[in-house]
Amino acid sequence: MNSEQLLLLIQDLRELERKIEERGLYPPNLKTDVVKEYYEALTSGSLPEHATYRVFEVLCKELFGEVPQPQVRTRSRVPDYAIINESYKYKIAIEVKSPFSRKSGKLQRDTLQPKNHSDRVKAYLEKEGYDYVILTDAYTWYFFSRSSLLEDPRRPIPFKGFVP
Numbered sequence: 832m833n834s835e836q837l838l839l840l841i842q843d844l845r846e847l848e849r850k851i852e853e854r855g856l857y858p859p860n861l862k863t864d865v866v867k868e869y870y871e872a873l874t875s876g877s878l879p880e881h882a883t884y885r886v887f888e889v890l891c892k893e894l895f896g897e898v899p900q901p902q903v904r905t906r907s908r909v910p911d912y913a914i915i916n917e918s919y920k921y922k923i924a925i926e927v928k929s930p931f932s933r934k935s936g937k938l939q940r941d942t943l944q945p946k947n948h949s950d951r952v953k954a955y956l957e958k959e960g961y962d963y964v965i966l967t968d969a970y971t972w973y974f975f976s977r978s979s980l981l982e983d984p985r986r987p988i989p990f991k992g993f994v995p
Contacts, residue, residue: 837893839863844886848970851931851938865889873938879929884911886969887927899925908954910961924961926951930968943968 843866861867865886872882888898891912899912910924926948931938945952948966955961956977964975 836863840866840886840889840893843867844970848930848940852940873931879931879933879938880927883927883929883969887912887967890969899923908951908959910955910964913961921962922960923963923965924955924959925965925967928966928968930970941968943971943973945973 839862843861843863846861847866847870861870869882869886872885873879884901892898895914897914899914902909902911902913911927912925914923914925916922928943928948930941930943932941933939943966945966952964952966952975955964956975962977966973966975
């Protein structure tokens with residue numbers, strides 16, 4: 832994927848968000864297969880969080896140069912994805928939340944609230960040995976480290992900040 836394709840992906844995500852907020856029909860002008868598949872999964876009854884994973888993986892490949900490894904839940908506090916770099920000796924936990932929920936059969940946009948996930952973030956940093964935590968809904972990204980204040984996370988980075 833080149834920078835032009837990444838821009839198309841971000842534009843499609845923004846268009847999808849706008850259409851769902853307006854309760855519009857399927858956006859006919861989506862240009863990327865991954866966002867078309869994402870919308871089809873959402874509207875066909877897939878769990879919104881699971882539908883988000885594919886978009887997240889494509890974004891990670893482009894932004895970080897690799898797709899983080901999905902984690903198998905063998906206990907209650909396991910992140911959705913993790914990047915563990917043995918050479919530089921750091922561990923990053925990544926929690927992916929859905930930007931949408933289904934209410935009365937209709938999709939609606941949810942705003943990611945980092946305070947709602949602060950216990951989990953804190954557990955990853957303090958108890959599970961992760962150096963960093965990324966909390967994202969694929970639209971907004973929060974970055975935490977052991978030295979960050981969980982009660983007052985840094986400003987989110989929305990996609991509109993990336994696109995002119």
